[in-house]
Amino acid sequence: MTADDSSLRPAAERAPSGPGCAADTPQGLMRAAFLALLESDYHLVARFVMFNGATQDEALDATQTAFTQAWLLIQQRPEQWEAVRDPRAWIRTIALRSYRRPPGQRREPPTVLRDHPAETPWHGPDPGELSTQTLHVMNALRRLPEDVRLVMAFHVDGFRPVDIAKELGITDQQARDLLKKGRKILARELNITAEKGGTSERRA
Numbered sequence: 001m002t003a004d005d006s007s008l009r010p011a012a013e014r015a016p017s018g019p020g021c022a023a024d025t026p027q028g029l030m031r032a033a034f035l036a037l038l039e040s041d042y043h044l045v046a047r048f049v050m051f052n053g054a055t056q057d058e059a060l061d062a063t064q065t066a067f068t069q070a071w072l073l074i075q076q077r078p079e080q081w082e083a084v085r086d087p088r089a090w091i092r093t094i095a096l097r098s099y100r101r102p103p104g105q106r107r108e109p110p111t112v113l114r115d116h117p118a119e120t121p122w123h124g125p126d127p128g129e130l131s132t133q134t135l136h137v138m139n140a141l142r143r144l145p146e147d148v149r150l151v152m153a154f155h156v157d158g159f160r161p162v163d164i165a166k167e168l169g170i171t172d173q174q175a176r177d178l179l180k181k182g183r184k185i186l187a188r189e190l191n192i193t194a195e196k197g198g199t200s201e202r203r204a
Contacts, residue, residue: 034071034081037070045067045095047059048153052141053142053149058099059099062095065098066092066094069094085166086167140190141156143185144182147178148182152179155182161175161176
């Protein structure tokens, strides 16, 4: 997927049809929740992967792969999807893992899925259309140590330390310590960026 090939991005504009898709069935409810997640978080997941070092194209590919894996779970192993504690955190973790796989090991999403969400033009924000401030933050995040960068990327997306700790398999205190370290480094990095840009604005 390329940045300009927006027609390949899945959109959550209509629910899929087929057996077991009724809104009042357990699988129908899972699918409806998935489509809501797709609509609200697709571009945010791509941004999350970009925060962790990916180019826009790499982030979009990884995001597509993650949402495809989630959809296949719902279709084929709904009990596994139902066991996911936090779908928003899970989808980000899967997308990041997809990006970090060596090129020869990256899984290509299936080109054809039975009973899949409609692949229509994406109407959400483009992760490539980033504000100047977001680009400053992204560049600063990319200079952080990997563990700090990952925790900060979750934090930017609104996850609490306790949620980050559970997703990464660390303690709450470790998550807080990494956040504290990240904030300190970012404050310094962003202040330097502001000074180089000719402004006296101090960003924390």
